[in-house]
Amino acid sequence: MLRQVEHVDTDASGVVHFARYASLIETALLDNLERLGTGLDTLAAAGAELVVSELRLRYLASARYPDELSLEASVDHVGAARARIAGTVRRSADGAELATGTLVLGLVDRADGSPRTLTPELLNVLTEAGTHAAH
Numbered sequence: 001m002l003r004q005v006e007h008v009d010t011d012a013s014g015v016v017h018f019a020r021y022a023s024l025i026e027t028a029l030l031d032n033l034e035r036l037g038t039g040l041d042t043l044a045a046a047g048a049e050l051v052v053s054e055l056r057l058r059y060l061a062s063a064r065y066p067d068e069l070s071l072e073a074s075v076d077h078v079g080a081a082r083a084r085i086a087g088t089v090r091r092s093a094d095g096a097e098l099a100t101g102t103l104v105l106g107l108v109d110r111a112d113g114s115p116r117t118l119t120p121e122l123l124n125v126l127t128e129a130g131t132h133a134a135h
Helices: 020-035 040-045 120-134
Strands: 002-004 048-059 068-078 082-091 097-109
Touching (some): 020 068
Antiparallel strands (some): 002 068, 068 082
């Protein structure tokens, strides 16, 4: 997915703020889930919502306003209750890798916040995506 850096993403010098990279990786993941039919609305209808239990980021280079960025998310691991998603943010113009990271996601019950296993639909989509990524 492509996304142009907006002014709101940057600090006073026009450099993308470090906290935005996690949001960019999450955006790539959520867009993919939506495209595959297991987005946030589908999870909400099942009484669940996604939560991030772990985040790791490695910053390699800066993006600046108004760079166009390429956002990638892929499934690294799927378990019964959690999934680990790898993400990469690149500058489109030169392909430079700007940040890499992982998000560990789980589900909670929307009513009381208690942990849940992944819904069958989400488990299937993530497992299938991980299988394709391994080839």
